[in-house]
Amino acid sequence: MSSPSVVDPRPGAAPDQTWDPASIRGDFPMLERTIRGRPIAYLDNAATALKPRSVIDEVVRYYQDVTANVARGVHTASQEATERFETVRHQVGMFLGSRPADEVVFTSGTTGAINLVAQSYGRAVLRPGDEVLVTEMEHHSNLVPWQLVAEQTGARVRAIPITGSGEVDLGWLERNRSDRTKIVAVCHVSNVLGTVVPVARVAALAHEMGAVCVVDGAQGVPHLRVDVGALGCDFYAFSAHKLFGPTGLGVLWGRQPLFERMPPWQGGGGMIARVEIEKSSFAPPPARFEAGTPPIAEVFGLGAVLDYLAALDRRAFEHEDRVVRYAEELLRAIPGVILHGAAPGRVGLVTFSVEGVHPHDVGTALDAGGVAVRAGHHCAQPLMARLGVTATVRASFAPYNTRREAEALAEGVEQAKRVFGQ
Amino acid sequence: MSSPSVVDPRPGAAPDQTWDPASIRGDFPMLERTIRGRPIAYLDNAATALKPRSVIDEVVRYYQDVTANVARGVHTASQEATERFETVRHQVGMFLGSRPADEVVFTSGTTGAINLVAQSYGRAVLRPGDEVLVTEMEHHSNLVPWQLVAEQTGARVRAIPITGSGEVDLGWLERNRSDRTKIVAVCHVSNVLGTVVPVARVAALAHEMGAVCVVDGAQGVPHLRVDVGALGCDFYAFSAHKLFGPTGLGVLWGRQPLFERMPPWQGGGGMIARVEIEKSSFAPPPARFEAGTPPIAEVFGLGAVLDYLAALDRRAFEHEDRVVRYAEELLRAIPGVILHGAAPGRVGLVTFSVEGVHPHDVGTALDAGGVAVRAGHHCAQPLMARLGVTATVRASFAPYNTRREAEALAEGVEQAKRVFGQ
Amino acid sequence: MSELDELYQSLILDHNRAPRNFRELPTSSGHAEGRNPLCGDTFNVWVQVKDGVVTDVSFLGQGCAISKASASMMTTIIKGKTVSEVRGLFDRFHQMVTGRAPTAEDEKKEARNALGCLSAFAGVSAFPIRVKCATLAWHALMKAVETAADGMPADARS
Amino acid sequence: MSELDELYQSLILDHNRAPRNFRELPTSSGHAEGRNPLCGDTFNVWVQVKDGVVTDVSFLGQGCAISKASASMMTTIIKGKTVSEVRGLFDRFHQMVTGRAPTAEDEKKEARNALGCLSAFAGVSAFPIRVKCATLAWHALMKAVETAADGMPADARS
Ligand SMILES: Cc1ncc(COP(=O)(O)O)c(C=O)c1O
Numbered sequence A, B: 001m002s003s004p005s006v007v008d009p010r011p012g013a014a015p016d017q018t019w020d021p022a023s024i025r026g027d028f029p030m031l032e033r034t035i036r037g038r039p040i041a042y043l044d045n046a047a048t049a050l051k052p053r054s055v056i057d058e059v060v061r062y063y064q065d066v067t068a069n070v071a072r073g074v075h076t077a078s079q080e081a082t083e084r085f086e087t088v089r090h091q092v093g094m095f096l097g098s099r100p101a102d103e104v105v106f107t108s109g110t111t112g113a114i115n116l117v118a119q120s121y122g123r124a125v126l127r128p129g130d131e132v133l134v135t136e137m138e139h140h141s142n143l144v145p146w147q148l149v150a151e152q153t154g155a156r157v158r159a160i161p162i163t164g165s166g167e168v169d170l171g172w173l174e175r176n177r178s179d180r181t182k183i184v185a186v187c188h189v190s191n192v193l194g195t196v197v198p199v200a201r202v203a204a205l206a207h208e209m210g211a212v213c214v215v216d217g218a219q220g221v222p223h224l225r226v227d228v229g230a231l232g233c234d235f236y237a238f239s240a241h242k243l244f245g246p247t248g249l250g251v252l253w254g255r256q257p258l259f260e261r262m263p264p265w266q267g268g269g270g271m272i273a274r275v276e277i278e279k280s281s282f283a284p285p286p287a288r289f290e291a292g293t294p295p296i297a298e299v300f301g302l303g304a305v306l307d308y309l310a311a312l313d314r315r316a317f318e319h320e321d322r323v324v325r326y327a328e329e330l331l332r333a334i335p336g337v338i339l340h341g342a343a344p345g346r347v348g349l350v351t352f353s354v355e356g357v358h359p360h361d362v363g364t365a366l367d368a369g370g371v372a373v374r375a376g377h378h379c380a381q382p383l384m385a386r387l388g389v390t391a392t393v394r395a396s397f398a399p400y401n402t403r404r405e406a407e408a409l410a411e412g413v414e415q416a417k418r419v420f421g422q
Numbered sequence C, D: 001m002s003e004l005d006e007l008y009q010s011l012i013l014d015h016n017r018a019p020r021n022f023r024e025l026p027t028s029s030g031h032a033e034g035r036n037p038l039c040g041d042t043f044n045v046w047v048q049v050k051d052g053v054v055t056d057v058s059f060l061g062q063g064c065a066i067s068k069a070s071a072s073m074m075t076t077i078i079k080g081k082t083v084s085e086v087r088g089l090f091d092r093f094h095q096m097v098t099g100r101a102p103t104a105e106d107e108k109k110e111a112r113n114a115l116g117c118l119s120a121f122a123g124v125s126a127f128p129i130r131v132k133c134a135t136l137a138w139h140a141l142m143k144a145v146e147t148a149a150d151g152m153p154a155d156a157r158s
């Protein structure tokens, strides 16, 4: 098992001191593969991130050495699995800013987590005429669940507009919030523009109206240190697979007093107190919200992710930032490339269009050079409409990405332009 | 990668011809571990089954070589992952009796699958006074979801009683079904009694009333060849982890015309056709029911399971049956042991009580001898009430289990009796 | 020739730049919309069918080079063909772009002859994810032809 | 002694077979129910608290040997103790069964003295899943004592 290189910055070292991604690239087996005969330049991290060896090993460990269901058996393997499972719950609490473990619910993903809040909290509190505010740049996973519960309850979904640079229009929020505002659901980081939403401000504005603030942190946790206490939000959701972890697992963090009052969403094993044919009573949170056998191997893997991140040199993220800025510079220098999003402090990605070349064709041209990006609407059709496009190209980064990969990206774009004779 | 031993039965070979589980035990790494210094006797397969090496390897392959999100990217890895993902969907269709792949929805588990049917189909069709019939021996996962939707719609959940031997009382069903009966939800195999429910009969009785038949196949697929066409049911749910596959993944099979008319349950990426802030339109099934990033590595693993099972000598299951009968015999011979369930043709497990010794204490005594069983209510509290107990001990089997392990079970029970001086 | 150049042959680039029959038909007997859920690209296809023969066809829409060129080339090649010939052509085209082209020498030749300039799309099979792009307009066409076949004026349908 | 025999010491087996104070108190100032979600086992605990001292305590319920013996032994040991002594005792007990007992020799000895016959449950730490069983009645007791502390008659509460 390889482990991340931990280099203590020397006292007084300059903050932009070089950190070499080569020190961790060996941890990620997927970086060894080739695409059409070339080394892969994986710039689709916002879709799903690559997994370090230690995470894969921990998933394997569950399947090889600790296979058992959790919270159900008196036998040793079940007990070991349960202990590990609950330890990771605790770790997740710490990761989100030292929160008690019973505020951590394991779900099937960010999408599952937001549907849970919508169907349990939302359905219980929303009345006809109430409003759920989202932003114009939400991922469908933080929009459609609210549309569904709005339809069920007679509430309405409205979008906080974004400014030309891709920032949330807080003035609009201040003017348009009212006592009908019950839920304000925003992303922490936009998966298209990289904008960091000022969650603390949004949450404060929501709370003044008695509304709760739900944060889609799918793109937050991979790039920012998250402290839900400091953010002041009420719910925070993320996916393990975008945080270098396994597929099939998400986290919903929620404030205990809210969880306590929320009805269950799904019914099944593990979430009950007492069951009779005609009625049942339910377990306290977090169990109340975890019906059925949970994603156990996946939780093991997430534990290894958190260990990996804890040991990772924080300069890795400064390096990531620099590579993103470098990619941006290179692309900006190419005539006909239009960059989307210009919010100060944006993180993790560059989204762009190439004049006269469809994003899919750019994507294919890049793929032919081994560069993996995402071309499409990024599950953010309302934002595409706002930007006046149907699709864009997005290159998204992680600490293991290199300046060389940013260059391969720019070369691929040049190549696409050449093919299309622009 | 080890693969299952495939021995073609010689023509005319006796059907009970010996098949040696040793021929596959090497495929299951977990069988190498020890419990308290003894080799593990894993008899908790109904809680979760052990995983063959080829399944673990396939999960690892996704994380090492094909990491990408599915159905979203134009790049090579995404394309490879998507192809494999859809191939497994097709494989699952074949596994369930050659059904078209668009009748296969991937979920988070059996529990997720049944909640999907309850909240999408059930919520749309149930009216006040309508009835959902389940059996008295359902797992909470095939009961509580119906209670929740019944409460939301004013419908009522009623239980078809079971007979003294643990069979579904079909006479009761015939007498009590009516045009208020909208859904009949039954397990294929009871997770406590091992009873095989005559699904074809139940489905026919349901259809005569215009009701649909939902089958909880969590304990069906590990022991029976399933052909949903022959069963005549409308929905069939199972969990990969109980079928020697990964955690975090389930399957909902459903008839295409029903799926076609069902509204989405969860909202999110991947299940939409067109999204605007105020409203969205949805993709056709199965995508409509798969919001968010699906459990991709898990689906890869399930593909390997189906390959493994296809290559597995069918005598393996006859062997399993014989070991179950042997365990039953050994236990029956111990004074003070009470066996629960006596339905002819029951499969996979033995559930019992030991007079004067609490099931947890039996479970701990067995664990001390390396024997892993489940002691508890098995998420079937109404059945426990019917049996007049709060908990039982369940030993559940798979083809890799041996006669020696059945003996270890009986010895452990004797040991528990000795400790408690019975 | 690199895989990329193979995919984007000059014929394709030409049709992408200057799509043929890129308009709505003034009168049509069939119309359908095709949508690529991956990228949100949409094409509208109109057909005029008379006595089982496609007498005119056109399209409009937004899309990538592959989908646009494929739509354009489709319109040029099917005009004057019978509906069943069009079906056969689509089958062959589909086989080619999914890499399931015939392997026997004579069948291969026959397929090449039948496909004509559509052979330019052979490179798509190296990029399976782009198959949807190459067949988007074709699927819409087949829908349009089916609605046309029932004899109702196109306007009476949604 | 095997781990199993260590867990089920004769004292535990004796209390399991013949639980002490296995009844409802005729009058009590506090009552609570404890439920083990794992197995559905339920215990009811009643306490009589006077001037901060537990003057009487009893229990009823179904459970495994560990939970029943633990409940029984608990009732015998806390009678006459002050509420804060009971709290301290539960802390020590909890530490022992979770395997977090003190390691320093003097503290160890002190703990052993304080726990008295409760030391019979030391073997539970080898079976962590059984910790819930060993502490079930204790948790109920603490709840009962808390409700008792507010001075309202038990019947006035749910
Ligand atoms: C009969 C039956 N139904 C449903 C389930 C629930 O399956 P899961 O927990 O994988 O969702 C189980 C197993 O726990 C079961 O045995």
Ligand SMILES: Cc1ncc(COP(=O)(O)O)c(C=O)c1O
Pocket: A046, A047, A109, A110, A111, A112, A139, A141, A142, A187, A189, A190, A191, A216, A218, A219, A239, A241, A379, B269, B291, B292, B293, B294
């Ligand atoms: C901002 C954002 N929210 C939500 C999601 C949905 O996450 P998942 O598909 O893992 O449920 C994603 C990623 O797809 C995302 O980028």
